[in-house]
Amino acid sequence: MAVATAHANSNIAFIKYWGNSDNHLRLPSNPSISMNLNGLFTKTTVRWDESLASDVLTLNHMVASGEALNRVSKHMDSLRNHLKLTSFAEITSENNFPTGAGIASSASAFAALTVAAVAATDQIVSERTLTTLARLGSGSASRSVPDGFVEWYTGETHEASYAESFAPSDYWSLVDVIAIVSDEHKAVVSKVGHTSANTSDLQQARVAGARERLAICKQAIIDQDFATFAEVVERDSNLMHAVMMTSKPPLFYWKPASLAVMELVTKLRLDGVNVCYTLDAGPNVHCLCLAKDVGAVQNALQTLGGAIVDIRTAATGLGASVIDTNP
Ligand code: DP6
Numbered sequence: 001m002a003v004a005t006a007h008a009n010s011n012i013a014f015i016k017y018w019g020n021s022d023n024h025l026r027l028p029s030n031p032s033i034s035m036n037l038n039g040l041f042t043k044t045t046v047r048w049d050e051s052l053a054s055d056v057l058t059l060n061h062m063v064a065s066g067e068a069l070n071r072v073s074k075h076m077d078s079l080r081n082h083l084k085l086t087s088f089a090e091i092t093s094e095n096n097f098p099t100g101a102g103i104a105s106s107a108s109a110f111a112a113l114t115v116a117a118v119a120a121t122d123q124i125v126s127e128r129t130l131t132t133l134a135r136l137g138s139g140s141a142s143r144s145v146p147d148g149f150v151e152w153y154t155g156e157t158h159e160a161s162y163a164e165s166f167a168p169s170d171y172w173s174l175v176d177v178i179a180i181v182s183d184e185h186k187a188v189v190s191k192v193g194h195t196s197a198n199t200s201d202l203q204q205a206r207v208a209g210a211r212e213r214l215a216i217c218k219q220a221i222i223d224q225d226f227a228t229f230a231e232v233v234e235r236d237s238n239l240m241h242a243v244m245m246t247s248k249p250p251l252f253y254w255k256p257a258s259l260a261v262m263e264l265v266t267k268l269r270l271d272g273v274n275v276c277y278t279l280d281a282g283p284n285v286h287c288l289c290l291a292k293d294v295g296a297v298q299n300a301l302q303t304l305g306g307a308i309v310d311i312r313t314a315a316t317g318l319g320a321s322v323i324d325t326n327p
Pocket of ligand 1 (some may be wrong): 012013015016017018026032106107137138139140141190191192194279280281
C-alpha cells in the first residue's frame, strides 16, 4: 500500500463551536467560522501496512501510547470504515509549534491525519467529504481542511455537517498575534467541555444567537469592516466563556494575565489600533489585527512584561494539502 504526507495549519474561530447536538458524530450545536493560521501546522505521514497488528503512532519524535494513541486509532477506525480498508497504519506526526504551548493542535492534527490517510490510498475523495471525515476526529479540524476563511455548517447528518471556504487566505490581511500567558496543558480538554455545555443556563441563548452573529461576522469579513468584525468576535468569545463559567462543573479558562491582555486590547482599539481579542478553551489571548497594526500590538504586549510567556504571530493560512506521495 502507499504512503502520503500532508500538511495542515491550525485555525482560530471567530464564531465559536461549543457543544454538540450529537457527541458521537461531533455534529455541532451551532455553525462556526474561522481562519487558518499560516505557519502553525502539523505535518503527518501515513503508511498503510497490511503486516501491522495495530496502528503505530510517533508524535513529535516519540512513540505514543495511551490516550493519544487511542484517540488517533479511533479516528483511523472511522477512516477504515469509510475507505473500506482493513489494514493498520504507521503514522508519524509533528507539530512545528511546541505541544503544550497553548495553541490548539487537534485541528491541524486531525486535518493532516485525515488528508494523509486518504491520499495514501488510491481513492478520490472530495474536499467536502474530507472535512466531514476530519470532523469525526476533532470538530475544529473540519475547518483546517479548506483554504483561508472557512464556515462549518451544523448539519443533521454526518454528510451534511461539512466545512467550506468563503474567502481565500489572501482576501483580507488579518493577523493573529497570540499572547501566550501560560504554557501549561489545559486542565479540561474540549471534549469534556462540549458535553457539559448544555448544563449552562446560557448555552441555549448562545446557540440561538449564533447564526445571526455568524452572518454579521461573515459579512464584516467580506466587507473588510474591522469595527463590526471586532465587536461581534469579542461578543462571541465572551458568550462562550460565559457558558463555560456557568456550566456544571464550571470551567474557568481565563487567568489574571488573560484579562490584562483583554483590557490592553480594548484600550488599543480606543486609541485607533485595529485589534480585537478572542480566547479558545485556554488562557491564551488571540489578538486579531490588521497586518499594518501587528507592530503596535506586539509592542503593546511587550509592556505587560512577565505576564506574557511568548508571542506567536500568524497570518491567514492555506488549507490542508498533500505534500508527498510515494505509491
Ligand atoms: C473553543 O474542536 O478542540 O476552540 O471536537 O472535542 O476536538 P473536539 O473539540 P475542539 O473544540 C474547539 C473549541 C474551541 C472553539 C472553536 O475552535 O470553534
